[in-house]
Amino acid sequence: MMNKQIIYFPKNGKPTVVVNEWQVWDGEGDEGAPLNTPDLNHGLSKVLVPFHWWITHHQNPDVLERASKGNIGVWFAADDDILKHSAIIEAGKTLWPVVGAHFPIFRDGRSFSTAALLRDRFSWEKQIRAIGDVLIDQLLQGARCGFDAFELRPDQDLDVALKQFDLFSVTTQNSWRGKRSLLEA
16 A cells, blocks of 8 residues: 655755655566556556566666656665665666665664665665655654655554654764764763
């Protein structure tokens, strides 16, 4: 089930609720068929495809055409070895306006590492979206390690989620968002 709204929290901005323009596709369907095979529900034309699917289809002319128009992003599974595929990710930096990192279950934190690696090692500057079993409890950690968009699990309250970003006024560790707070003595 796709959320119609997500939380977007740009690096130097405020978190807000925005319309979700991207459908997450699981990669299931007719093998060898063109990208328009996924049933794009809700009239959306933008799709996040699984990285493993991208690896095998990224040289297809129809896929490249759609990607060049900004209508394809990828999502990484928690167990994807993104460092092994650094050349494909570097090439994707010019094509993908959005990447996602999937949380298969909320207590599996490997996707936090994916976001941090994308920001630190790949100098990713575009949107990194948390998808899957994303709960309100994960927002602060996600925002610090590199996520700037969150597609919450459907049972999560967006109004409550927005309030999470105001819980703390001091940070004690550096993050991709900035340096830690200096406490005045």
